[in-house]
Amino acid sequence: MDLKKDDDFVYDRLPTADSFRFAYLKPGVGQDPIECELVTRTVKEEVDLATPQWEALSWLWGAHGNLRAIIVNGRKFSVTRNLFIALNHLRLPERPRLLWVDALCINQKDIEERSSQIxxxxxxxxxxxxxxAWLGGGDTGSQVVMRLARYLHDFESGNLSYCDANMIYILALTFGVPAVEADPSNSVFNYWKIHKYENWNYIDRIVDRELFRRSWVLQEAALAKSLVVTCGTETIPWDAFFRAVSLRFSNDRRARDYPTVHQGWSAMQAIENLRQLVATKQRPPDLLELLWACRDYKSTDPRDRIFALLGVSDLLYGHGPRQQLGFEIDYSKPIHDVFASFALSTIAKYGDLRVLATRRSNRAFDNNYLGSWCPDWASLDDGVSLLYRQRQWSGNIIKYRACGDLSPIAWLAAGKTPSMGVLEMGHLVLRGFILDRIAALRHSSYFVIESDRLFDWHNWAVWPDQRGQAKITQPKDQADPQRQDAFWRTVIADADVNGNRQPVYLRAQFYRWYQKVIESSSTGNDSTAETLAGIEDKDFLNRMRHVTRGRCLFETSEHGLLGIGDKDYSAELGGAQLRPGDLIAIVHGGPLPVMLRAVDGPLQKGAERTYRLVGDAFCYVHGMVDGEALRLGTKMENFTIV
Structure with missing residues (x-):
């Protein structure tokens, strides 16, 4: 293209608030320049049309510095390499194609327009x-997957034109459909039996494409009435693609037996779950739970972690984010302002403090001036909150009621960042009372260490008068039954893998598992927690590892309570972990007790003590998660959280 800098494209302002642009992608093949023509339409004009003609592109921006040039309205326009490749594949040879692409149709430099168009x-x-759904350029593996998914769809739809004996074997071995008996004398069967794992590897590679873990794809794919998946030159319906991937994982015994789910497959399930909710108009989980479950999806702008999911609220809840939360999509606000406003909006909307449970890696080192109380949606974290039964959202949180029926009493007070001397973030004031202080701690080490350490952990918690003798097997008649009951309930936060509270059926699994730990410790066997657990104990072990990962057991000083809480991950940056002397408090609207640390420094005359939340804010304290602490009659006070 012989275009100069003066020929760069410049956007005209949209005429009305309900206006938007479409891009006519002009025909072309091969090395022909990519040309687009932008046209302006209004919502009313498009609603009046019986059949919409445009297609919307869901894609991954990619590196912003890796740019290519196309022609828009006769002028040069820079796009990322990913979009350049997508447009080159999507254009038709003989006629234009009407597209909506955010990078073309929105003036990304105009903050007001960007907020309005989003x-x-x-x-x-x-x-x-x-x-x-543009997955990127194709390769040999992606072609195999897309074609196999299409053949599978045709076979299950009754279209047998592709399904000769060879294809029947391929579908049977790769997806388990249809059932085909092994025939050692059949060379074709044996050939595809060998290559089954190669097909699974191809599927895993395409499922691992980044698009499925992009924040915006959740809204874009969930809202689509007709969703197609395109990779290179191959395009198939989403339903056919999802069906093939789901059968691949269900047909693989290793994928069924191990609790760790492939991240791409988990993301695809989230998309499909949202699509089903939109299609059937079932009541979904609230926006906070949905956001929490999708918190590790990728976005270039951290604010998009929130904005990308708010767009589904119209169809899921019947009204937009302004009516749903009193919250508006606004790119003119700085990141910390958006995060704080969203947190306060959810507290007011849902009448609880669940939003505080978002795990943070640097509460003590607050480089973004968020305050320890405000969730940092910009940071990716693989931690799992005690409030949720699994990483994937499921429609319900675990029902804890540490504060009983007390609604949250919280407000924002002016606060200053000492190092900056200017107002950066308000302090959150909570109403509640101190339950107890932490007296001693024991770290879990993820339950993948040697068995004698596992026994030591349990020994410390169950028999506090004999600590330091971890390798001495305790006779059953010396065990305190109440203390032992408190232990196994604490390491699973008194809920099973399905989120059901007080799962007494897991007691037998715990005793079987722990007896193996004792025997292994006595014989000096190097077995791990996983190898010691049989299939009959898997529910207990899975839930225990879910709860204990990255957390530590603690005992309180006054009431001798046993609990489990998240350590402060700022330790890697020089800060202290959860430590003796930290406070356990019950606050209005808190489903679980919170962990607080008094901020060091002398108090000025007339000033109140300030606190910092520790770890993921909430902890499990046995015997104090169903309103029991309210019967202690402790005087209420205000906690100023910095």
Missing amino acids: RQMAFLFHRAKNVI
Whole structure:
């Protein structure tokens, strides 16, 4: 293209608030320049059309510095390499194609327009003729996967034109459909039996494409009436693609037996779950739970972790984020302001403090000036909150009621960052009372260490008068039954893998498992927790590892309570971990007790003590998660959380 810098494209302002742009992708093949023509439309004009003609593109921006040039309205326009490749594959040889692409149709440099257009994305993706999930350029493996998924769809739809004996064997071995008996004398069967794992590897590679873990794809794919998956030159319906991937994982015994789910497959399940909720108009989990479950999806702008999911609220809840939460999509606000406003909005909307449970890696080192109380959605974290029964959202949180029926009493007070001397973030004031102080701790070490250490951990918790003698097997008649009951309930936070409270059926699993730990410790066997657990004890072990990962047991000083809480991960940056002397408090609206640490420094005359939340804020304290602490009659006070 012989275009000079003066020929760069410049956007015209959109004429009305309900206006948006479409891009006509002009025909072309091979090395022809990529050309687009932008046209302006309004919501009313498109609603009046019986059949929408545009297609919306769901894609991954990629590196912003890796740019390519295309022509828009006769002028040069820079796009990322990913979009350049997508447009080159998507254009048709003989006729134009009408697309909505955020990078083309929104003036990304105009903050006001960007905020306004993002609010219309739900309409654009829900009403589009097709939503194209662009996975990127194709290769040999992706071609195999896309074609196998299409053959599987045709076979299950009754179209047998592709399904000769060879294809029947391929589908049977790769997906388990249809059932085909092994025939050692059949060379074709044996050939595809060998290559089954190669097909699974191809599927795993395409499922691992980054698009599925991008924040915006959740809204874009969930709202699509017609969703297609495109990789290189291959395009198939989402339903066919999802069906093939689901059968791959269900047909693999290793994938069924191990609790760790492939991240890409887990992300695809989240997309499909949201699509089903939109299609059937079932009541979904609230926005806070949905956001928590999708917190480790990727986005270039951290604010998009929130904004990307708010667009589904119109269809899921019947009204937008302004009506749902009193919260608005606004890119003119700085990141910390967006995070704080969202947190306060959810507290007011849902009447609880669940938003505080978001795990943070640097509460003590607050480089973003968020305060220890404000969730930092910008940081990726693989931690799992005690409030949720699994990483994937499931419709319900675990029902703890540490504060009984007390609604949250919280407000924002002015606060200053000492090092900056300017107002950066308000302090959150909570109402509640001190339950107890931490007296001693024991770290879990993830339950993947040698068995004698496992026994030591349990020995410390169950028999405090004989600590330091971890390798001495304790006779059963010396065990305190109440203390032992408190222990096994604490390491699973008194809930099973399905989120059901007080799961007494796991007691037998615990005793079987721990007896193996004792025997292994006595014989000096190097077995780990996983190898010691049989299939009959798997529910207890899975839940225990879920709860104990990255946490530590603690005992309190006054009431001798046993609990489990998240350590402060700022330790890697020089800060102290959860430590003796930290406070356990019950606050209004808190489903579980919170962990507080008094901020060091002398108090000025008339000033109140300030505190910092520790770890993921909430902890499990046995016997104090169903309102029992309210019967202690402790005087209420205000906690100023910095």
